[in-house]
Amino acid sequence: MEDIEVPSFFLCPISLQIMKDPVIVPTGITYDRESIEKWMFSSKNDTCPVTKQLISGCEVTPNHTLRRLIQSWCTLNASYGVERIPTPRPPISKAQVAKLLNDAKSPEQQVTCLRKLRSFANENETNKRCMEAAGAVEFLVSMLNNFHSLSFEVTSDDGFEISRPSDEALSILYGLQISESGLKNLVMGRNGEFIETLTKVMQGGNYESRAYAVFLLKSMLEVADTLKLISLKHELFDEIVQVLRDQISHQASKATLQLLISLCPWGRNRIKAIEAKAVPVLIDLLLDSPERRTCEMVLMVLDLLCQCAEGRAELLGHGAGLAIVSKKILRVSQMASERAVRIILSISKYSITTSVLQEMLQIGIVAKLCLVLQVDCGSKIKDKAREVLKMQARVWKSSPCIPANLLSSYPE
Numbered sequence: 001m002e003d004i005e006v007p008s009f010f011l012c013p014i015s016l017q018i019m020k021d022p023v024i025v026p027t028g029i030t031y032d033r034e035s036i037e038k039w040m041f042s043s044k045n046d047t048c049p050v051t052k053q054l055i056s057g058c059e060v061t062p063n064h065t066l067r068r069l070i071q072s073w074c075t076l077n078a079s080y081g082v083e084r085i086p087t088p089r090p091p092i093s094k095a096q097v098a099k100l101l102n103d104a105k106s107p108e109q110q111v112t113c114l115r116k117l118r119s120f121a122n123e124n125e126t127n128k129r130c131m132e133a134a135g136a137v138e139f140l141v142s143m144l145n146n147f148h149s150l151s152f153e154v155t156s157d158d159g160f161e162i163s164r165p166s167d168e169a170l171s172i173l174y175g176l177q178i179s180e181s182g183l184k185n186l187v188m189g190r191n192g193e194f195i196e197t198l199t200k201v202m203q204g205g206n207y208e209s210r211a212y213a214v215f216l217l218k219s220m221l222e223v224a225d226t227l228k229l230i231s232l233k234h235e236l237f238d239e240i241v242q243v244l245r246d247q248i249s250h251q252a253s254k255a256t257l258q259l260l261i262s263l264c265p266w267g268r269n270r271i272k273a274i275e276a277k278a279v280p281v282l283i284d285l286l287l288d289s290p291e292r293r294t295c296e297m298v299l300m301v302l303d304l305l306c307q308c309a310e311g312r313a314e315l316l317g318h319g320a321g322l323a324i325v326s327k328k329i330l331r332v333s334q335m336a337s338e339r340a341v342r343i344i345l346s347i348s349k350y351s352i353t354t355s356v357l358q359e360m361l362q363i364g365i366v367a368k369l370c371l372v373l374q375v376d377c378g379s380k381i382k383d384k385a386r387e388v389l390k391m392q393a394r395v396w397k398s399s400p401c402i403p404a405n406l407l408s409s410y411p412e
Helices: 033-042 064-076 094-103 107-123 125-133 136-145 165-175 180-204 207-221 226-230 234-246 250-263 267-275 278-288 292-305 309-317 321-327 334-350 354-362 365-374 379-391
Strands: 022-024 030-032
Touching (some): 030 033, 094 107, 094 136, 107 125, 136 180, 165 207, 207 250, 226 267, 234 250, 250 267, 267 292, 278 321, 321 334, 334 365, 365 379
C-alpha cells in the first residue's frame, strides 16, 4: 500500500483518507460521509471546511460516480493489498422510521423496533438525525417513562445478552446525540416528567443504565434555563450523589461532578446537594482519587458548597475535611490550589472558631499558606492565602507550629 500513489481526489479533504462513502455538500465539495457528518453534527460546525460557506442543516448527496471510480481503483490494485470498499447502504428515510415506530404496538414488536433503531443509529449520523426528525426520541422516551412496567427481560437472538427494553431504549436515546432543540423539549416536556423518569432509573436501574441516565441528564441540563435548574427536586440530588458514592465508572463520576458544578452556583441547589450528603462523599473521593481532573472538579464542587454555612459545617464536621483540602494545595495543579485556598478562605471568613484555628495550625494549613507566598503559583492564590494569614495573624503569627523558614514570609 505504501508503494501506491493514491489519486488526490480519492482523499477526503478533512481526514485525508480514501473515501468509503463520498458525498457532495451544497457547495460542490465532496467529502467522506463519516468525516463530514462528524464535522457537522458531533463537532457542531456549520460551514464547509474548504469553502467556509454556510452548510448548516444541509442534505448531502451521494457521489456514486466517484465511489465507483474508487472501487475500480481498489480492484485494480488488489495485488498490492488494497481492499475494495463495500458499497455503502443508503441512509434510512423518515418514512421508514415513522412506519417502524407506528407498527411497534405489542411488546414483541417494540423489542424488534429497538433492535432496528440501534442498528440504524450505529450506521451513520444522517440516520440519527433522521430518526430524531421521525419521532424516535418520543418513542424511546415513552418506553422509558414506563420504566417499572417494562420490566420483562429480552434475550438476544444468540441467547446470551439479556436486558430490559427500557435499558435498551435509554442506551439508544443517549447514543442519538440529540440536538439542542430536542434536549430542550425533553427538559420542558410535561412538568419535568422525563427528569423524574431519569431519577427513577438512577434509583432502580442497573449500573449501565444509571450511567446513561447521568450522561443524558448532564446534556439536558446544559441547555436548561435557570428557572428549571433551581426547581429540581431533592430526590434527584439524592440519586446524583448516590451515583457518585457508588463509583459506577470513571466517566459516570466525572459526568456527575460536572452536573454538580453546573447546578450548585444556585443557593437552593447547594442546600439540596448538602442535604443529600454530597460533602462527605466528595471528601472521601478526594482522599481516594489521585487523578488530576477529578481532584480539580471535586474541589470546585466543595468550593461552591462551602459558600453556604451548611456546607462549611459539613466540611468541618468530617475528620479529614480540612486536612485533605490543604493537602491538595501545590500538589495537583494551579486550579486545584486556587479552589483549595478559596475553601480555606471561606471558612476563615465565616466559620472560624478557636478549635478550627488550632486545627489549621496542627495539620499544617498555616505553614502551607506561608509556602504559597514563597513559590510561583499565581497571584490569585497568593492574594487569597495572604488574606487568610492576615485575618488570623493575632493567633497564628507567634505559633511555634510554623517553621522558622516559613515564618519569615508571614505577611505584615
